[in-house]
Amino acid sequence: MNYFPWLTIIVVLPIFAGSLIFFLPHRGNKVIRWYTLCICIIELLLTTYAFGYHFQLDDPLIQLTEDYKWIDFLDFSWRLGIDGISIGPILLTGFITTLATLAARPITRESRVFHFLMLAMYSGQIGTFSSQDLLLFFIMWELELIPVYLLLAMWGGKKRLYSATKFILYTAGSSAFLLMGILGICLYGSNEPTLNFETSANQSYPVALEMLFYIGFFIAFAVKSPIIPLHTWLPDTHGEAHYSTCMLLAGILLKMGAYGLIRINMELLPHAHSIFSPWLMIVGTIQIIYAASTSPGQRNLKKRIAYSSVSHMGFIIIGLGSINDTGLNGAILQIISHGFIGAALFFLAGTSYDRIRLAYLDEMGGMAITIPKIFTTFSILSMASLALPGMSGFVAELIVFFGILTSQKYLLMTKILITFVMAIGMILTPIYSLSMLRQMFYGYKLFTATNSYFVDSGPREFFVSISILLPVIAIGIYPDFVFSLSVDKVEALLSNSFYPSFL
C-alpha cells in the first residue's frame, strides 16, 4: 500500500476530471456544477484519507514520496512528497476550493470553461505545494497562473481586462526571476544538474551567489505574497474578480508566495536568509502599518479587504524573519488562518455586493435589518480579522509576537521597536474593519430604497460561511490542530539549516 501513488492521483485527478467536463452532455449548467462539486469533494476526501492514514505527523521527513524520471539529462522528474509544512496548505486548498466551487454556483455564463478552470487551478495549487522538484514547482506555479488570468479576464467586473493584464504581467514578470533562480541552483556546482529539493537543501553556495539567488526567489515570491512595494496588483485583481475567484486568490494564491519563501528561501538558502532576515522584519513591519493605514482611505469594499490581507501577510513575513521555532510556527498558522479568514471575507463581501449592487462603502448602509445572517457572519469574521481572541488570527499574531520576543538574533532595542510598531497595526486594524462594518450594515440609510435583491443568505451561502467560520473558531480555541502538523518539521528545518550556522 505504501507504493500506491497517492499524491500523483491527488494532483492529477482534478485537472483530468476537469477536462472531462467538455465531454459532458449539454444539459444545462446544473450537471456541470454538480459534477465539479463532486470532483472537489472526492478530491478533498481522498486527500484527507491519504493524509490521515499514510502520513506520520511526528516524522519530519518528506513522506508519500514519488519519483518518476521525466527528462533524464536535466535530472527532471515527477517528484512529489509532502511534509509538515505543505500538508496544511494542501488541506486548506482542498477545503477552500471546494467551498469556492460551491460559492460559484450563480455563475451561468460559460460555466463549462469556468469550472474547468477552477479544477485546473486546484491541480496547479496542490501540485505547487506537493512538488519536491524545482522545475516541477515552477511548472505547477505557472500552470496555476493561466486559470487565474482567464477567470479574471472573463468573469471579472468592469475593469477586468486592465486588472487581468496587470496580474499576468506582474506574476509572469516575477516568474522570470523564479526561473532564473531555479536554473542557477540547477546548474551550479557539480557536473550534473540537480533539481531535487533534498539534494539542493544540503548544498552550500558562495555567499554572494546565494544572496543573488535569494533575491531572485524573493522577488518572485514577494509579488505573489504580496510584499510591498510589489502589491499593487492585488487590490485591482481582488476588486474586479468574481468572489469565488477572490476566495481562491486570497485563500490560497497568496499563501503560495509565503510557502515558497519557507520552502525555497529558508530551506535551500539558509545563510542568505539569516543575512536578509532583518530586512524581512523591517519590510514586514512597514507592510503591516502601511497597508493597514491605506485601507481606511479605500472606498471600494473589496479593495479594503484586499489591503487588509496585505497587512496580514506582514505577520507571515515577520514570522519568517524571526528565525526560530515559535515565529515560524506562527507564520504557518497565520498562513492557514488568513486563508480561512480572507476567503470568507471576500465571499461575504461578494454576496452582499450581489444584493446591494454597490461597490463603494459610503453609498451603503443599513443592511443589517434585511440580511441579518450575512450581518452576523460578516461581524464575526471582521472580528476574526482584527485578531479577536478565540479566533485563529489572534493565536497566529500572538505567536508571531512571541517569536520576535524569543528570537535570539536581534538586539533588545530592535525587538522593542518592531514589536511596538507591529502592535500599532493592532490599533489600525479595528479602525478599518469596524468602520467597514458600520458603513455597510449600521444605520438606516438604504432602507427607504425598495430593492428586490434584499434576500438574506440562502442555505448554500450560509453553509459556505459557516463552514469557514467553524475552523477559524476551532483553531482559535485549540491551536494545536495546526501546530501538531508543523511543529516537528519546523524544528527539523531550523536545526538543520540555521542553528549549525550559529555555532
Place this chain on the structure above:
Amino acid sequence: MEYIYQYSWIIALISLPVPILIGVGLLLFPTATKDLRRMWVFPSVLLLSIVMLFSTYLVIQQINKPSIYLSIWSWTINNDFSLEFGYLVDPLTSIMLILITTVGVLVLIYSDNYMSYDQGYLRFFAYISLFITSMVGLVTSSNLIQIYFFWELVGMCSYLLIGFWFTRPTAANACQKAFVTNRVGDFGLLLGILGFYWITGSLEFRGLFEIFNNLVSNNEVNHLFATLCAFLLFAGAIAKSAQFPLHVWLPDAMEGPTPISALIHAATMVAAGIFLGARLLPLFIVIPYIMNLIALIGIITLFLGTTLALAQKDIKRGLAYSTMSQLGYMMLALGMGSYRAALFHLITHAYSKALLFLGSGSIIHSMETIVGYSPDKSQNMILMGGLKKHVPITKTSFLLGTLSLCGIPPLGCFWSKDEILNDSWLYSPIFAIIAFSTAGLTAFYMFRIYLLTFEGHLNVYFQTYSDKKRSSVYSISLWGREEQKWIKTKFHLLPLLTMNNNKRTSFFFFKKKYPINRNVRNMRGPIITIPNFGTKNIFSYPNESANTMLFVMLVLGLFTFFIGIIGIPFFNQFNQEGMQLDILTKLLTPSINLLYQNKKFLMDWDWYEFITNAIFSVSIASFGILIASFLYNPCYSSLQNLNLFNSFVKSISNKLKIFENKIINVTYDWSYNRGYIDFFYATFLIQGIRILSKLILFFDRQVIDGITNGVGISSFFVGEGIKYVGVGRISSYLLVYVSYVLIFLLIYSFFFL
C-alpha cells in the same frame, strides 16, 4: 472542600451554552427560536443563578479559610514555550465572582421585562450571557495571556451591546469608538505582557511576581524598561476603566440599552481595570513611579468626571460621568496602595450604580410612552420632573442610590468612600483636598439629577410655563431653549425599526407598549402607531414600570443598604474578641497594604479619627446636596423653599450674581462640550488618521502603482514608436538601408583610406 475548588473551573463554562444555543438557534431556525423567546431566558437565568450559588459557596469557603487554588492546563505545546490556561481562585477572584453574578442575575431578570418588546430580545440575551461568561473567565484567569484573551472578549461584548440598536447612527459611532479606544488600551496591555514575559520569562501571576521580585532585589532589572512595561500594562486598565486620556468612550457607550449600562458600563466591565490593577499590585509596588502615576491618573479622572457630570442633560450621560469619577476614586485608592479600600468601593459602587442605572431605565421606560422613543427625549432630564408622584417605587430606590453615592452614612458607598478619603489624607494633602471637594460636587450633581427628575411637575407639559417662570434660575432655561423643536420628532427613524414586523413584536423596535392601545398583538404595521406618537393633546402621565423591574430594583436597594457591612470593622467586634476584622479585611489580609505598613492598623480602630473624618465628609456631602436643592428645586413645588431661596437670592448683590452666572456658564460649557477632549480627539487624531490614510492611499495609487502603470504606458509608446519605424513600406526600408550603408562607407573611407 477541596473538590469544590477542583470543580470550580466549571464556573466559567456553566453559562456558556446559552449564548451558543441562542446564537445557533437564531441563525438556523430564526422563527422557531423567536417564538420560544421567553423560554430561552429561563435557562440563562437559571444557569447564572447556579454560578451565583457556586460563587457564594466559594466566598464562604474563602472567608473561613482564605486560600489560593490554582489549576493549569496546557493550551499549546511548542518547543520553545507553552501557553497555558487555568483558573485561579483566591479572595479577589471570589469577591469579583459574587459581584458579577449577583448583578448579572438581577440585570437578566430586569431586562426580561425591559427588553420584552424589542425585536432583538434574544440577541440581547445571547450577548449578555456571553458577556457574563467572559467576565467570569476574566476574573478567574491565572495568567496574563488569559487575562488578555477575556479582556478582549468583554470588549467585544461591550461593542456588540453598545451597538445593539444598530439602526441608530449614534449607536454605530459609539460602539466603534468604544472598541477602538479599548483597543488602544489593549495595545498597551499586550505590549506590557510581552515586556514582562521578556523580563521574567513567565506569564503566570505568582511565578511572575516571584521572579520579578527576585530580579528587583538583585538589581537585575532595567528600571526604565520595567516602568515602561508596567505603564503599558496599566494602559489596558486605563482604557477599560475609562480613566483620563481614554475615557471618551464611556459616555457614548450609553447608547446601549440601559440594563447594559448597569451591568457592563457601571458594575462589572469598567471595574475590570481596577481588578487588573489589584491583581497586579504586587508587581506595581516594586516599581517606584508607577503607583504615583496610578494615583495621579485616578485623581485627574476623578476631577474630570465630576466636573463633566455637573451639567449633563441626558440622565444616563450624567450617570456615566459619575461612574467615571467613582472609578477615579478607586484608581486613586489603588495608587495609594490601599487595596482594600479600592475593592470595597468597587463593590459598594457597583451595587449603588447598578441600582441608579436600573432606576433610570425604569424612568426612561415610563417617559418613552409620553415623549417618544428617541434617546434625545426619553433620557432628557429637561422633559422629566415630578415623576415622584407617578413612579413612587422607582423614586424611592433611585433616592437610595443617590444618597448612597453622595456618601450619606448608613448606605454602602459612605463606608468605602470615607475610607478612601481618610487614606488620601495620609497620602497627600493636595490629593485629599481634591478628593474631598469632588465628594461635595458628587453630592451636588447626584441631587441635581434626582431633583430634576423627580421633583416639581412633568416638564413635558409645563415647558413654556417653567421657562417663563424661572428666567432667572439657571438650571433649565440654560438649555431649555434648544429643545423647542422637540415635537418635530425624527419620525423617519421609527418606521425603519418596525418594518420587519414580526407577529409578536409588531410594535416598536424599542421597549414599551403604548399605554393607550393595550392589545399590542393585533397591531401590525407602524402606520397605526405613528399618528398617536408624540401627540400633545393627550395628557397621559408616565406609569410605574412592571413588577419584575421594581422587584430587581428593590433587591438592589437592599444590597445598597447593607453592603457596607462587609467592610465595617466594628460589626464583628462583638462576636470574636481578638479577631476584630471585618469580612473584607479577613479576605484580603494576605494581600499588601502599603499605607499601613508603619501604622498599627486595624487592631485598634480609631473611633475618634473615624468620626471626625466621617462628620467632615458627610457635611461636605450635605453641603453639596443643599446647594443642589437651592438651585434645582423647582420654583413652584414648595413654597418654603422658594421663600428661602428668594431671600437668599435677594441677599447677594448684583455683581456677585453676574459672577455666579459666569461661573455657571463656564461650567455648563465645559460640561456640555465634555471638557473639549472629544473635540480635541476628533480634530487631531481622527482627522489625522483620515488625512494620513488619504495620503498613503494617494502615494500607493500614484507613486507605487504609478510606476507600474508608467512602465506599462511607456512600453506602449515605445511599441507604437517602433511600429511607426517599421511601417512595412519597402521604400523606407531601402532608404534606411542605403543611408546606413552610406554612413558606413563614409566612416570606412575616413579611417582606412
